[in-house]
Amino acid sequence: MKLQERINAFAQLGSYLNTIVLNPLDEKFQTVLRTTKANNGWFIEENILHALKSWSKALQKDNLEKWVSNYQIPQDNIPKSIAIIMAGNIPLVGFHDFLSVLISGNRVLAKLSSNDKILLPFLTSEILKIEARFVDYITFTDEKLENFDAVIATGSNNTSTYFEYYFSKYPHIIRKNRNSVAVITGDETPEQMEALSEDIFRYFGLGCRNVSKIYVPEDYNWDHFFNNMFVQKQIINNHKYANNYDYNKAVYLMSNIKLLDNEFMLLKNDNGFSSPISVIFYEIYASNEKLRSQLVSEKENIQCVVSLKDIPFGEAQTPQLWDYADGVDTLSFLIAL
Structure with missing residues (x-):
């Protein structure tokens, strides 16, 4: 052919x-x-x-x-x-x-x-x-x-x-293993934050392009985040997801780990990337310059970055044909054989 x-x-x-x-x-x-x-x-x-x-x-x-x-x-x-x-x-x-x-x-x-x-x-x-x-x-x-x-x-x-x-x-x-992250400034519109919920919850968060960690600025108003996540609240009606939510919440609480909780997702302050199902890790950043440097140093752990300046909110799970996993050009590899 x-x-x-x-x-x-x-x-x-x-x-x-x-x-x-x-x-x-x-x-x-x-x-x-x-x-x-x-x-x-x-x-x-x-x-x-x-x-x-x-x-x-x-x-x-x-x-x-x-x-x-x-x-x-x-x-x-x-x-x-x-x-x-x-x-x-x-x-x-x-x-x-x-x-x-x-x-x-x-x-x-x-x-x-x-x-x-x-x-x-x-x-x-x-x-x-x-x-x-x-x-x-x-x-x-x-x-x-x-x-x-x-x-x-x-x-x-x-x-x-x-x-x-x-x-x-x-x-x-x-x-x-790679995971995706989102950088939040607080300047995002409600529509953009609702779109972020798609990046987080699509496929129950099981994909490498799902946002499993967010970075937020100091003194961040969490209402800005949680108010626009409620569009996904029906996810808790899936029994497999709900079982993970209940289990992870119980484990964290028994370990006296502080959580942010809206009854269908958990936010945990953690410097890791691979969060369990129903859990999103978060870190607080002091300056955008330091955060960008940190993201570069962690590039082997990150599949993609969602933000106002990177992949637009809501588009993490719809990559183009030329958006290669792990940044490795599969077609060039095949042609060179």
Whole structure:
């Protein structure tokens, strides 16, 4: 397949995803939804549809062409087999790697997370209807990975150590734990703060692009924050989320740890980044200059920064195709193989 043919195929997939978003009651899709939710209780319909809507926008033809226009993708390269070890923390979290491998003309050898093993095979079946020649380029396996040329693996800090050891002799991208942060000045509008609630609560905060920590200025008026979080108060009605909220609150209180609490989220003063579900860490900063220096020094722990000057509030979970995880250009890596 030529590059333009691959672009056209994924653009058609994007159009198909848009029809699903507009008509989620489609019988086939409802079967996929039920199976997915039964497999992973965190994958509720609202969040699955949000992920599909984001991808339907990303996979527009103009967007795909803009993305690949920055690269020299060979038209006649011999396809390499790329092993992809996917995470399963949010719906379709591994789709960008899947897309990057195929759009670059290479073959996918994917090992799915047990937490997200329904959605990508479903999308694969749809893209094969659009472009049958992809059948020789896509393989899913539950077995030991073998006969591959390079690796893209995403996991925790612990599993990344294993990945680094096991795949050291292959060209690889190994991703570790990262979290996202927000810098609040107090000058944000109510609309911007409500948008921040989307960055915090979408996918129950399980994604690396979810804001898990906020930085606030000295003498910050917390009403500015909490008043605009109440738009998300219904999240406590999810029993899995509520169980985490109750558990974390009990643990902190038994340890005499001071908390800010609005009955569906907890704020804890902490210099860490990876906060538990239902908890947001916060730090108080004295000057913007010192904070920016601190963020640079912590860049290996930070996926993205949401603020008035960085990623706009509300857009953390809708990255562009060229917004690469961990800042590692996946497409350049694949083209250079």
